[in-house]
Amino acid sequence: MLKVAKFGGTSMADAVQFKKVNEIVKDDEGRKFVVVSAPGKRFKEDNKITDLLYLTHAHIKYSVPYAPVFKIIEDRFNSIKEELKLNIDLDHEFEAIKEKLDNKCDEDYIVSRGEYLSAMLLASYMECDFIDAKDVIFFNYDGTVNVVKTHEKLADALKASKKAIIPGFYGSYPDGSIKTFSRGGSDITGSIISAAVKADVYENWTDVSGFLMADPRIVKEPKQIQKITYQELRELSYMGASVLHDEAVFPARQAGIPINIRNTNEPDNPGTIIVGEGKDIAENHDDNHIITGIAGKKNFAVFYIHKEHMANEVGVIKKALEVFDDRGISIDHVPSGIDSFSIVLPAEEVERISHELVEELKTKCNTENVHMYKNLSLITTVGIKMAFKPGISAKLFKALGDNSINIRMIDQGSSEINIIVGVEDRDFEKAIKAIYDAFVK
Numbered sequence: 001m002l003k004v005a006k007f008g009g010t011s012m013a014d015a016v017q018f019k020k021v022n023e024i025v026k027d028d029e030g031r032k033f034v035v036v037s038a039p040g041k042r043f044k045e046d047n048k049i050t051d052l053l054y055l056t057h058a059h060i061k062y063s064v065p066y067a068p069v070f071k072i073i074e075d076r077f078n079s080i081k082e083e084l085k086l087n088i089d090l091d092h093e094f095e096a097i098k099e100k101l102d103n104k105c106d107e108d109y110i111v112s113r114g115e116y117l118s119a120m121l122l123a124s125y126m127e128c129d130f131i132d133a134k135d136v137i138f139f140n141y142d143g144t145v146n147v148v149k150t151h152e153k154l155a156d157a158l159k160a161s162k163k164a165i166i167p168g169f170y171g172s173y174p175d176g177s178i179k180t181f182s183r184g185g186s187d188i189t190g191s192i193i194s195a196a197v198k199a200d201v202y203e204n205w206t207d208v209s210g211f212l213m214a215d216p217r218i219v220k221e222p223k224q225i226q227k228i229t230y231q232e233l234r235e236l237s238y239m240g241a242s243v244l245h246d247e248a249v250f251p252a253r254q255a256g257i258p259i260n261i262r263n264t265n266e267p268d269n270p271g272t273i274i275v276g277e278g279k280d281i282a283e284n285h286d287d288n289h290i291i292t293g294i295a296g297k298k299n300f301a302v303f304y305i306h307k308e309h310m311a312n313e314v315g316v317i318k319k320a321l322e323v324f325d326d327r328g329i330s331i332d333h334v335p336s337g338i339d340s341f342s343i344v345l346p347a348e349e350v351e352r353i354s355h356e357l358v359e360e361l362k363t364k365c366n367t368e369n370v371h372m373y374k375n376l377s378l379i380t381t382v383g384i385k386m387a388f389k390p391g392i393s394a395k396l397f398k399a400l401g402d403n404s405i406n407i408r409m410i411d412q413g414s415s416e417i418n419i420i421v422g423v424e425d426r427d428f429e430k431a432i433k434a435i436y437d438a439f440v441k
């Protein structure tokens, strides 16, 4: 089984973590291509190398001496090198970087050096090939990835290598200058490489054992999700449950490659596997696994619009949506009834203009009956098995009713893999607990 293994910042934070990565990679012959992040935090108050590199760049930008900050970065890499007893010339690398800094280099170049040095150190420690991402990941000048060139060059470079370490987070423009992805972008590099080499699985090693069925700050010791479809993940991540970079899913998903979220500090835990189809999940008849996960967010605003005989009129919803569209405000949900509908969106989007919006909605929709209320939480309960099973929403609403939670809004995604309920912000935590207890034993 060919695997691409990506190790995030906490997995690369110090020499102890490097040793764990080495063992994990060596433990499975299939782990041929390894993508790494820059060293991240070792403890809560620690700094990520990438953040320090951004800070270094800010120093040059404002002509403040950067040496003290850069020294912290040098010390971090030197301590890893010394503890692992590596015979690699880091001073030479630091000098080359400093020379560029003195010539006011691009931000992207400087912030990419964390991944570059991290990969160099790991390649030296594991005695395998180092492949510079600038030679295999290519961007167009508009910032999009040149997929054809990237796949071609990657396939060539990796064919020639038994085991390769590749820095995440960056690639190069056609003129060879460095371009980075957005923050957390090493996940994207791993996904692109998995697609290019047609890996059987893309392993994303981090500091949690995959996704949990609910937020552990709300539900005590929630169960781990073993398998989830991309579609379910999208629903949960949209509501705040996030482990992977949003854009990282696309290349692997398109190539039909499952992503396995694993924990470097708990390598025996199989983690969560993200799959395309999930037929087996849907067909699993274990009633204790009807739902896959629960997530939610507070602070939504609702614009409620009622108009007598609206059902007979064409274009009322369109007119209302235009009010938001004209201001470039994006909307989350539009649950509708016969003579009324609501427009739901994060309250912060309309903070200062809600009064103005209500008045405009009244005029455009030609009704006085427009009201806005805030402090609404949305909770999504996700599970692809829902679509095949009657009585799920009844069970969900009963759980909320039994706990005296008033439901202000209901919306079921048209794909039928989730049910969204709106409750008062003050009932948010209680509602999530009630749903979890009702469905998960």
Ligand code: ASP
Pocket: 008, 009, 037, 038, 048, 050, 051, 114, 168, 169, 182, 183, 184, 185, 186, 187
């Ligand atoms: N080191 C980069 C960051 O902190 C990229 C990554 O770790 O994925 O954003």
